[in-house]
Amino acid sequence: MFRRLIILAGVALLACALAAPALGVRVKVRVEGKTTTIFGATQSTLTTGSNALAALDTASVAGEFYYHVRQTSFGPFVDQIGLYPGAGTSGWSFKINGVSPPVGADQATVKDGDTVLWYWSTFSETGGSPTLLLRRRSARNCYTVLSQNDQGVSSPATGARLLVDGRSVKTRAGRGCVGKHRGLVRATLPNAVRSNALT
Structure with missing residues (x-):
């Protein structure tokens, strides 16, 4: 009897551990275009996947806007959001909690309570806008x-x-x-x- 209880408890813990990632994380998302806010002026809270690219994808469904990802040797690269394709030294960037991660959006993990900002930027030798x-x-x-x-x-x-x-x-x-x-x-x-x- 005790052994069955231990096995049942172990199975329940394993099920909870496997289900948690599937539930997603709750993050605040905002997308700022070249001249207007595309999504989440007040930083809408969404349940999304575990990285910044998943947050953009969830926001695009909620806000009904288009974005395009180009596959590069460095990984996926967001080259257009809404009507604004990147060109020259201007394009799309993102921050998590106010910081631009040194990795691509598919590698930049987010956790509950984080704030993700996607924005149009002009880049220079000192960084983005x-x-x-x-x-x-x-x-x-x-x-x-x-x-x-x-x-x-x-x-x-x-x-x-x-x-x-x-x-x-x-x-x-x-x-x-x-x-x-x-x-x-x-x-x-x-x-x-x-x-x-x-x-």
Whole structure:
């Protein structure tokens, strides 16, 4: 009897271990195009596979947008999302939790709670375009805008503007207050990727 109970418990544990990867992980996904947000302005949470490419695939189904992957000697390469094919020194990149991984999207693993950002970027000798991160401050209707480089190092986004309800509000050292509003707040800065949206 005791032996059967041990075997049954072992089978149950094995079934749980095998089922967990099949359930997927829950990550926040956003896709920023050249001129507009393609998916997840507020960073939609999706259940997806275990890497950044799977997160893009899940977002494309949820948001009904097209993407194309080209097979290269380095592995799969995303060369188009929506209407924007990569060309020259511009193309698609991704970050996980604000950091550009040193591996391809199919090798960049994600775990529960991660944030995946796919974005259009222009590349230079210093890397890709900086991405903006918008955070709510404790003061009512006030926000902080941070600029993140490829390594995820953040600094105040000097010169950033907050966009809300058709208005543009200038920030000082990456901080600004928008007053009473109804719509989502976004941050922009020339040569940087738009921020996430907040209420």
